[in-house]
Amino acid sequence: MTNTVTSTVWTLQRGEATRGRVRAAWRALRRNRAALIGAFILLVWFFIALTAPYIIPYDPDQQNLADRLQPPNITHWFGTDELGRDIFSRVLYGARISIPIGLIVVALSSLMGMFVGGISGYIGGLFDEIVMRVADAVLAFPSLVLAMAITAALGPSINNAMLAIVVVLWPTYARVMRGQVLAIKSMEFIEAAHAIGVPNWRIFLRHVLPNSYTPILVKATLDVGNAIIIAAGLSFIGLGAVPPTPEWGAMISMGRLKFAQWWIATFPGLAMFTVIIGFNFLGDGLRDILDPRIRRRA
Secondary structure, three states, X not given: OHHXXXXXXXXXXXXXXXXXXXXXXXXXXXXXXXXXXXXXXXXXXXXXXXXXXXXXXXXXXXXXXXXXXXXXXXXXXXXXXXXXXXXXXXXXXXXXXXXXXXXXXXXXXXXXXXXXXXXHHHHOHHHHHHHHHHHHHHHOOOHHHHHHHHHHHHOOOHHHHHHHHHHHHXXXXXXXXXXXXXXXXXXXHHHHHHHOOOOHXXXXXXXXXXXXXXXXXXXXXXXXXXXXXXXHHHHHOOOOOOOOOOOHHHHHHHOOOOOOOOHHHHHHHHHHHHHHHHHHHHHHHHHHHHOHHHHHHO
């Protein structure tokens, strides 16, 4: 009976502590106007991405040569491209492609880097040396150049471009996670866990990882925009999305030789710009919320 009461009290206290942290995080988010603006921008774009097939006025791949290269007007709000396709519809539908690319790539990169870097820092020794030298070799190349080389070797496609970006991004997460683990594993509560015989795998999963994820979360939020830019760059040079896919980078590429028809490249570029600004503002806000030193100063 006593054990049951103690367990119940501990569960209630833990739940209250969690609710307190959530309330504190929400108060910090409300004080950060940039983070609120970023969150609002992203909510709008996520809504567009989810509902694009139902709200766009035209089929994004529908060609109408009679209406080709029309400037923005009442019928076509963002104008039309050289094949008469409605750019407004293509920009909105492109959110279903470009935004998921950034989210999926960063999710895979951060998970891979987090576990590889975490295990490397926790185990140390020869394994740590090998992992870090591999990471150094990847980081020695400019991100876009290495992604171009990998995608060119595998063949132009969105999936190959995403794989290339994952290969390019994971070492930075591994290095950040390794630094966090090296700092945490020398703390007293980790040494106490070793002293009472807690298995290494349990210490790593239950104590090290949960106390190391904050910088990874902030970096991942900021890196979504970077991943979208790299994917758009690969599509721009013909190594990413294959026509007629309405991906923002491929759409900008179509307008690079048509400076008189400025709307072909301008509106996809503005869409990409707003999404990246949204993720950057939100990432800065998360940094302020999750950093206790900044919270105390606020």
